[in-house]
Amino acid sequence: MIYIEKSGWQGFRLPDYRVALDAGGHPNDHVFITHAHADHVPRDRKLTVHCSAATAALMRVRGFTGEARVHDFLQPVDLPGCRVTLYPAGHILGSAMVFVETDQGSLLYTGDFRTPPSPTTEGFEEPAGADYLITEATFSLPVYRWKPQEELFQMIREFATDALADGDTPVFLCYNLGKAQEVMHALAPAVDRIQIHGAGYGLCQVYTEFGYDLGNYETYNRDTLEGSALITPGSTLDSAMLGSIRRKRVAYCSGWASNDARRVQLNADAMIPLSDHADFFELIDFCKRMQPRHVYITHTPNPDVVSHYLSKEGISSSGMITEGKADE
Ligand SMILES: [Zn+2]
Numbered sequence: 001m002i003y004i005e006k007s008g009w010q011g012f013r014l015p016d017y018r019v020a021l022d023a024g025g026h027p028n029d030h031v032f033i034t035h036a037h038a039d040h041v042p043r044d045r046k047l048t049v050h051c052s053a054a055t056a057a058l059m060r061v062r063g064f065t066g067e068a069r070v071h072d073f074l075q076p077v078d079l080p081g082c083r084v085t086l087y088p089a090g091h092i093l094g095s096a097m098v099f100v101e102t103d104q105g106s107l108l109y110t111g112d113f114r115t116p117p118s119p120t121t122e123g124f125e126e127p128a129g130a131d132y133l134i135t136e137a138t139f140s141l142p143v144y145r146w147k148p149q150e151e152l153f154q155m156i157r158e159f160a161t162d163a164l165a166d167g168d169t170p171v172f173l174c175y176n177l178g179k180a181q182e183v184m185h186a187l188a189p190a191v192d193r194i195q196i197h198g199a200g201y202g203l204c205q206v207y208t209e210f211g212y213d214l215g216n217y218e219t220y221n222r223d224t225l226e227g228s229a230l231i232t233p234g235s236t237l238d239s240a241m242l243g244s245i246r247r248k249r250v251a252y253c254s255g256w257a258s259n260d261a262r263r264v265q266l267n268a269d270a271m272i273p274l275s276d277h278a279d280f281f282e283l284i285d286f287c288k289r290m291q292p293r294h295v296y297i298t299h300t301p302n303p304d305v306v307s308h309y310l311s312k313e314g315i316s317s318s319g320m321i322t323e324g325k326a327d328e
């Protein structure tokens, strides 16, 4: 049995091994960060952390100034009493699942994951199995079943080219890190120019440095916007910036877009249910493949439905609710 405790905002600690997962932990802990989303990065920006190369680069853009010990995926790291390996999680660039092997068994902490993976990530790979699994379950109900990725990318391209052909600016509402770059990657073959809201630009540069094609992009500029697709976070929908664009067509890109109520709430012209998390059925299949002794379900206020489906497969599980907000 590996003893697990909650730590910090959304994270965990393995006190017997002094390993902290997406949490600052205690002094002298080995702190592993799965990815650069705000809810997974400890508030102390001067810590020494372990992470992937891209996660370190993205965290630096967002103000991290501590030491990052960078590890390649699938390359084990030996620590006192345990061995830790990062597996690519398919969620955003740099995202990793943390696999910890000990003489009390093995544990996999997923952070956030998506399978099949986003094409703007290092892919998705999983260990052969894990005795204990701590998994996120952001989309924890069976109503969440995603359409094939290529179909969603085609929707994105058609939305943009139709709007541009009519002289409208296609506006994609998606958060700055991960979703924005995936939508840009989908648009790259279909549109000549993309503008991105200022806060997202530096993050895009990291993707470019790591070799991902985000098309021909620049920071948002009102004067040269015409003929471009615009990428901006949902929080800017009612802003003066969007208000000043007279002819526009707005698409909201999120897993939550499969929920119709959001459409009315957001007043968007199109809802594109592109998620960077696994859907409900992929989540259950993944848990089955790991053949765990126990699953800890996190990142959801209602783990009961997931638990019910797992119990039908003979897998024991329990919710482990953490504080704090979900992904941006
Ligand atoms: Zn995330």
Ligand SMILES: [Zn+2]
Pocket (backbone or CB within 6 Å): 037, 039, 040, 111, 112, 299, 326, 327
């Ligand atoms: Zn998350």
